[in-house]
Amino acid sequence: MFHWLEKNPFFFAVGVFLVIAFAGLIEILPNFAEASRPVVGLKPYTVLELAGKEVYKKDNCIACHSQLIRPFKSETDRYGQYSLSGEYAYDRPFLWGSKRTGPDLHRIGNYRSTDWHENHMWDPKSVIPQSIMPAYKHQFSNIADIETAYAEAVTVKKLFNTPYDVDGGVALGSWEDAQAAALTEAKAIAADMKNQDVKDLVANGQIPEIVALIAYMNKLK
């Protein structure tokens, strides 16, 4: 049979494809519907938080930080309750990461404050003297892309029925509504910050990346 296959490239290719496709069918498909079910009470991200998630992606925090607490006592002692599948139901993409050069962040919102993040992102060594994390000062002046975050929220609402604008969900509304809501949220965060440039930007209706990122960090609980 193998000699025959080696003389018939088409059937050879079909054979290879069947053999390699098999595992995916068995391993991935059966659990698909169940694994995407949210835990009770899970709310989708607000537009500002989504914009913060984009900052997290853009500056590629996953290179060094995980968002997955494994079910070991040493991990639950350090980071809090181990992660559940349903907590990630609105995470597109998943941001578990694969390397912990820095600590896990899945429940960072439980034990770090806006103030701490502000100091830490400006100069990590100011709060953790031995830290090897670089400073992310540019996040204090770069403006977050709220419109793209809004586009993402609209997309997941339409296509994947993510609960925006429903009872117990998160309000989204029109682009104007979303903009206003994001700014209100941003003002609340900026009020807890001390950087004057950030405060000025927000007062002028512009949201720096750091504010969006902190909104996202605070949501991670």
Place this chain on the structure above:
Amino acid sequence: MTYIFSNKGVCMQSNAALEYDYSVAKLFTYTTILFGILGMLIGTLIAAQMAFPELNYFFGEYGTFSRLRPMHTNIVIFGFTLSGIWATAYYVSQRVLKVSMAESKFLMALGKIHFWLYFFGALAAVITLGMGITQAKEYAVFEWPIDVVIVLIWVIWGLSLFGLIGIRREKSLYISMWYYIATFLGIAMLYLFNNMAVPTYFASGGYGSIFHSVSMYSGTNDALVQWWYGHNAVAFGFTVPIIAMIYYFLPKESGQAVYSYKLSLLSFWGLMFVYLWAGSHHLIWSTVPDWMQTMGSIFSVVLILPSWGSAINMLLTMKGEWNQLTENPLIKLMVLASTFYMLSTIEGPIQSIKSVNAIAHFTDWIPGHVHDGVLGWVVFMIMAALFHMAPRMFKKEIYSKKLIDMQFWLQTTAIVLYFTSMWIAGITQGMMWRAVDEYGNLMYSFIDTVAVLHPYYTIRAVAGVLYLLGFFMFAYNMILTMTAAKKIDTEPQFRSPMA
């Protein structure tokens, strides 16, 4: 042209009867060197950043470790390795199929389109990634417009590959061709499914960035598809096509026949079947169902068989000819590549065992594992292949044998420093994370487990510099082979001539 037909109907042809056309193989050879230097340069910089964080600030927001890390991985995977795969594929497939690309204007054109589309696609990928436009899925970071270009490139390669197969004279496909075909099919399937995403600009009716997309899968599902992809991108990018190379270049360079056809059959079909299951070993102790984690774990261990099958087949090919190891540095590169393949494919299964994974996961042992595979196996094999191809493509002797010897020892030392330091770093950190005192309290704060790694990060950075130096020697040797080396009149049959 003269052909000798054996009684089995296998078409054999006397040497040098057919003028193969290497123009596309040459183009991909240049980009292999170019992207190799670029990717490894960035790799060395980010290794140094972990030891000396002040190095994060050379290029403003574009120069932090986090931003450069995907640059490094993507340039070495989709720049260096893919170029190497295609350089060798365009070289090997003509020779084992006994057909020249020059015989078909269509295939020639397709090959050139393939290269230039790839080259500009790669530039666009580097630029967008630099700007921070990313899907943030490891090794699948490119946003949808780049994905569309990549799919197009892949289709063109498929047409080109199967086009050449379509007009072949040698009816039976040589082992290397099996692996190149598998590379084409595997990556096609994985890449398509993992990159399923909806561009938000269109779905929202014109809001926001046109580049942005949102994954069709969420959370745990996204993780599962991603690591099914991520693991098997390693399979079909770093393993399968590299095996294609060694099955061609080791017998060719040594003049030895492949040790066992049956072993190559077993290894090939075994690898195809088993590899794909192992993806979920990246998700052990995560929120994917336990049975999937167990499957990933078990199949990873089973994977030793087909992996070692190929490697042992290659080592036994050298049976009785081990003296070549001391005489020919290309044999040395390939034998070491095969050995590192064995090391890497025993290490992976060990890390996939659940209890080991609990310590190893998230630590530096993982990049350590990746790098003994890629530095030892992938890069060594690609360099050996290009060295073998150079005299035949450029009709020149290899510029310097001595330089290859020096490079070999420099880089081998670098690899050993790299993986040993990362083994120690990984296991140290993994143990410190879980260490508890006599009352059951955690003994170390997280930053303690970072500070302790400084010496190992320093050693790794030194290893990176050594390896990079070796790669510069390779590039220098190749460039001088093309430009300054002595001309040769007849194509060498086996051992590559070198000064």
